[in-house]
Amino acid sequence: MTNLKLTPLAALHRDLGAKMTAFAGYQMPVQYKNGIIHEHLHCRSQAGFFDISHMGQCRIFGDRAAAALDKLTPGGIAELALGQQKYTVLTNAAGGVIDDIIVTRVTDGVGIIVNAGCKDKDFAYLRERLPADCRFEAFTDRALLALQGPGAAAVMAKFSGEAAALNFLQVCETSVAGVTCSVSRSGYTGEDGFEISLPAADAERVAKLLLAEDGVEPIGLGARDTLRLEAGLCLYGHELNETITPIEAGLNWIFKKGHTDFPGAEAILAQRQNAAGRRRVGLLVEGKIPVRDGAILLDSAGREVGIVTSGSFSPTLNRPIAMALIDRALTAAGTRLNAVVRNSAIELTVCPLPFVPHRYHKLAR
Structure with missing residues (x-):
């Protein structure tokens, strides 16, 4: 596995006995010593810790950032309240999906999380399509951790009461073990849980503290995939790609009513009206x-x-x-x-x- 990128938790994964694999250009843990089925069931019953630092994190700065992103997606971004998230997609001119993304409304614009395998093309696309009064910045010095499962909220409450009080798809800036983090109540398992964006330099210390809590175990990519499949969630490159429309993928619910100004709108909205x-x-x-x-x-x-x-x-x-x-x-x-x-x-x-x-x-x- 030469020439693969490493997340800030690479040494910790080795210490935890992870079996590593190549994924989206990164060396990532596919499972730990107890195996995928154990990890999957543990996340469903207690709390699982995931390293998702391979995902892309970026921000669009500017007063018109949300309106600009509306023109690249099925809409609803400008209506988000501060600290609110939305799942949506970037569409191409034919109505296919460039990537599925999570967007957060922040005080100085919008934050975006993109898929690891689409990171380079997404960032290039956004830089090319955004208006001059919006500034794009990719964050290369941040890690992303996830805590998922029915025990996640109790664990989070020990570190940040503010984060533990969030509702689904809400975000707050808070301190976790003395580290300033952006915490969202979201995830990719179908369970309650949190995603934590923080400086890469602090990721291992925070990860170790979370893993030291009762009921928390590390979970690899293998169980992450079976968990999202059970939850009926799309995986880019499988249920979504540049030839599959959001209507075909069953994502009708992401559309803002009356929004017609985005790439591929004619083909996509025809499918909405006439059924794909x-x-x-x-x-x-x-x-x-x-x-x-x-x-x-x-x-x-x-x-x-x-x-x-x-x-x-x-x-x-x-x-x-x-x-x-x-x-x-x-x-x-x-x-x-x-x-x-x-x-x-x-x-x-x-x-x-x-x-x-x-x-x-x-x-x-």
């Missing part, structure tokens, strides 16, 4: 053999009707599950399909998403 020809669905797999991404899906007549975008064994459900893009006519729950795996047909049943209910911390308004 294919849609993302969940699939329950019969038997014990997982159906992986790229598997072709067939209907009862043997016609090709879609493709699996993600598939794995679900530790929570104790069975294989998958997500797929399939013909719209076959998206009803209970529809039976077949996947071609090593020249064999495996039965699958269309089901609602998510596979495991979300447990985000949403207070009644």
Whole structure:
């Protein structure tokens, strides 16, 4: 694994006995000594610690930063209150997705978190498309940590009562173990939890303090993927790419009503009005053999009707599950399909998403 970038926690991962892998140009922990299934179930029952410092962090400065970003996304950025986050996508001229991102409204503009594998193209795209009165800055000296699971809030409360009091998709600037951090109540597991942006130089000390808390264990990329799959969350390069529209991916809810001024709007809004020809669905797999991404899906007549975008064994459900893009006519729950795996047909049943209910911390308004 030469020429790979390292996160600020690389030495800590080795000390914790992580099995490392190459991911998006970084050397990252795929699992620790107890294995992926243990890590997955631990996050669902207690609290998991994740190093997500490979993700890209940047900011657009300026009074018109939110309005400018609205013109590159399906909108709703300018309406965000200070300290509020929104999940959205950058779209291309054909209506495909350049990347899915998390946007935070801050006092001097907007903060953005982008996917690690899209970081370079996203930053170049934003620099090129933003107006002259907006200033773009990529943060290369910050780490990003995540604390996820039903025990996360109790752990966070020991370090920052302000952060522990946040609602889902709210953000605050706070001190964690004497380090000034930006903490959001968000994550990629379907569980309640937090993401902590902090200076890279302080990341290892804060990580060790979090890991020293009862019920907190390190979680690698393997369990991060199975957790997000159970939660029915998109992974860029699988459920999203530059040829898949947000409508096909089932992201209708990210659109601001009446917003039409963004790349690919004509194609995307036509799909909203007339329904896209294919849609993302969940699939329950019969038997014990997982159906992986790229598997072709067939209907009862043997016609090709879609493709699996993600598939794995679900530790929570104790069975294989998958997500797929399939013909719209076959998206009803209970529809039976077949996947071609090593020249064999495996039965699958269309089901609602998510596979495991979300447990985000949403207070009644």
